[in-house]
Amino acid sequence: MALDEFDRQLIAATQSGLPLVPRPYEAVGAMLGVSGEVVRERFARLLASGVIRRIGAVPNHYRLGYVANGMTVWDVVDARVDELGAQVGALPGVSHCYRRPRELPRWPYNLFAMLHGRSREEVEQQRFEVRALLGDASRADDVLYSSAILKKTGLRLSGD
Amino acid sequence: MTRTDTLPGLAPRDAQLVERLHGDLPLTDHPFAAVGAELGMDEDEVLERLHRLLAQGVLTRFGPLVQIERAGGRFVLAALEVPEARFDEVAALVNALPEVAHNYRREHAFNMWFVVAAESAALADATLARVAELTGLPVHAFPKEREYFVELRLPIPRVQAEPGSAHGPR
Numbered sequence A: 001m002a003l004d005e006f007d008r009q010l011i012a013a014t015q016s017g018l019p020l021v022p023r024p025y026e027a028v029g030a031m032l033g034v035s036g037e038v039v040r041e042r043f044a045r046l047l048a049s050g051v052i053r054r055i056g057a058v059p060n061h062y063r064l065g066y067v068a069n070g071m072t073v074w075d076v077v078d079a080r081v082d083e084l085g086a087q088v089g090a091l092p093g094v095s096h097c098y099r100r101p102r103e104l105p106r107w108p109y110n111l112f113a114m115l116h117g118r119s120r121e122e123v124e125q126q127r128f129e130v131r132a133l134l135g136d137a138s139r140a141d142d143v144l145y146s147s148a149i150l151k152k153t154g155l156r157l158s159g160d
Numbered sequence B: 001m002t003r004t005d006t007l008p009g010l011a012p013r014d015a016q017l018v019e020r021l022h023g024d025l026p027l028t029d030h031p032f033a034a035v036g037a038e039l040g041m042d043e044d045e046v047l048e049r050l051h052r053l054l055a056q057g058v059l060t061r062f063g064p065l066v067q068i069e070r071a072g073g074r075f076v077l078a079a080l081e082v083p084e085a086r087f088d089e090v091a092a093l094v095n096a097l098p099e100v101a102h103n104y105r106r107e108h109a110f111n112m113w114f115v116v117a118a119e120s121a122a123l124a125d126a127t128l129a130r131v132a133e134l135t136g137l138p139v140h141a142f143p144k145e146r147e148y149f150v151e152l153r154l155p156i157p158r159v160q161a162e163p164g165s166a167h168g169p170r
Helices: A005-014 A025-034 A036-049 A078-090 A120-137 B002-006 B011-018 B031-039 B043-055 B085-096 B121-135
Strands: A052-059 A066-077 A093-099 A113-116 A137-152 B059-066 B074-079 B100-106 B112-118 B140-143 B144-150
Touching: A005 A025, A005 A036, A005 B011, A025 A036, A025 B121, A036 A052, A066 A078, A066 A120, A066 B002, A078 A093, A078 A120, A078 B144, A113 A120, A120 A137, A137 B085, A137 B112, B011 B031, B011 B043, B031 B043, B043 B059, B043 B140, B074 B121, B085 B100, B085 B121, B112 B121
Parallel strands: none
Antiparallel strands: A052 B059, A066 A113, A066 A137, A093 A113, A093 B144, A137 B100, B074 B112, B074 B140, B100 B112
């Protein structure tokens, strides 16, 4: 779905957050010169098309005690990566799970699964479960722990 | 209160609210009142708790989550191998680009991992080329070929009692 000018304005006006007031859609409408009803209808359309995944809260997992974050990477045989990737993605504690291109010879990994835990021990336990699930289909793997968040803003559309 | 510092967790009603708002905010005229009605809170209480959770950094954001790929955009994960002596300088160059949505330091020879979020494939490619030009380092791009799962929903840990409440369960 292509975004029109109003979609872009609506996303630009709310991407850093929805106003925390009793009538937030009315407040956004007032900024853009339309009614709250127009804003709600447009949000409903963007939700239906999947351009907006959801309208809600984004918790800071680090502040909630999930301080260990390991990006696990796996070299999974091509014939089985889609079937197994879906199974890995369904494990608890796995957030993002993607197939990506290898960059040989230094980077043989084609499956990425992000694991979260309260400690590295918890992440290692999850990694063990992923390894058990993949079995012989994974020829090599690694884990890259994050040691600092350098930037976390999310998508930013320009407002014009 | 010292306990919450060492064992992060939310008061039960904050946790309920965060779990509820991990789902969709209703598209109604008074959506916070509607959410409150489900949880036995009034509109003021919902808004007050949300303001505080954002101010405390428990929530990073409250609002629409955009999947720009559904509108022709791109998210690309990319890595740099940054010499340690240049790490802060390179981080500043990369972070200054508005298309860089996230950036993490990771323990690996590829020690900087960032995500470019752009409205088009052309802008994503141009941003990666700009990173190479600004830093003088080769950019290792790992574009998504297939997505199996996104969206983390971890259990929200709870402390035993509301702050200031006299009675906590044993």
